[in-house]
Amino acid sequence: MTQKPTLPPITNLSRAELAQWCEENDQASFRSDQIRKWIYGKRVHQFEEMHDIPASLRETLEKEFHLFASEIVDHRIASDRTEKLLLKLHDGEHVETVLMRETSRRTVCISTQVGCAMGCVFCASGLLGLKRSLSTGEILEQILRIDRLLSPTERITNIVVMGIGEPLANLKNLLPALETLNEKGGMGIGVRRITISTVGLPDKIIELSNFGKAFNLAVSLHAPNDTLRTEIVPINKNIGIQKILKAADTYFEKTGRRVTYEYVLLAGKNDQPEHAKQLASLLRKRNAHVNLIPMNDVEELSFHKPLEPQTQEFTKILEQGGVNVTVRKRKGADIDAACGQLRLIQEKENDSIVPLTT
């Protein structure tokens, strides 16, 4: 059932906007930084907990904003301690966010849209098309929700924008969210620890390269020639690999950040030795890194990951061709942690998931 229109999340406001709001409400401007410290640094769940804020201001905040506008409707914890949240937004739509643990690293994978318009043939997120883009607050809220699940000694160290949606199709709302994550008065996560993954929209890659913050860029290539790429990533029909590589080269020149190329291995489709050779010749002269991702099975889709020897052979050919390569480790396999799977189950079951509590 769709909820009634609700108050905006306070996280929609940038530092400057919150300072302006304070001013308009006859509050000292330093209150803005104080409020932000509670939200981004101290894991509060309610305005009421902001002890050094005058009670009258806390009441005004309560009347005008939500601290959290979403509701956690599913929370799964995998045997490797990967955690996944399914969040219900104010309009009844759902998005997913994932926490991955690796030694002292705590990485959050965030969504930027409800669904996706790109239609990649192996991906669960695009199966139901695009519903809408997320607001800045809805993007930030995913991280804040995860932050509040961590133990007092744990800190979020890395962000990957690799969840549901195409981040560069929602740059307008994503960039202010990343600024807040990066700011000292926000979460203070360094730009080198923030990675944006894109299907490869050249104009938007250029726009991002001009933004002035050197985030890591990952480009989802998935094929070494346009015929195959257009079969796997239909949006490629109007773009083409050369334009994407050129934009990514510009990104590297402007930011100094080495670009990662993601390549989902689909058995019998794009995993043959000739594909690896073609890929090596596209990338060998570039300062690039290839991340091979054995396909995560999606029930509705008939693609599968290759057998281990094929993956090894593909890796070897790339290495021999002078390309840096890693194979992504699977995380959270026992909780449907692959992008978009939980939301899909939710849509299918039509609101029948029983919330798990922790």
Ligand code: SAH
């Ligand atoms: N739209 C962006 C970000 C979201 S997808 C993009 O295309 O990059 C993030 C990464 O997960 C992409 O590399 C995508 O290709 C990959 N991915 C999606 N579905 C997958 C699946 N079933 N198995 C393995 N990787 C998948």
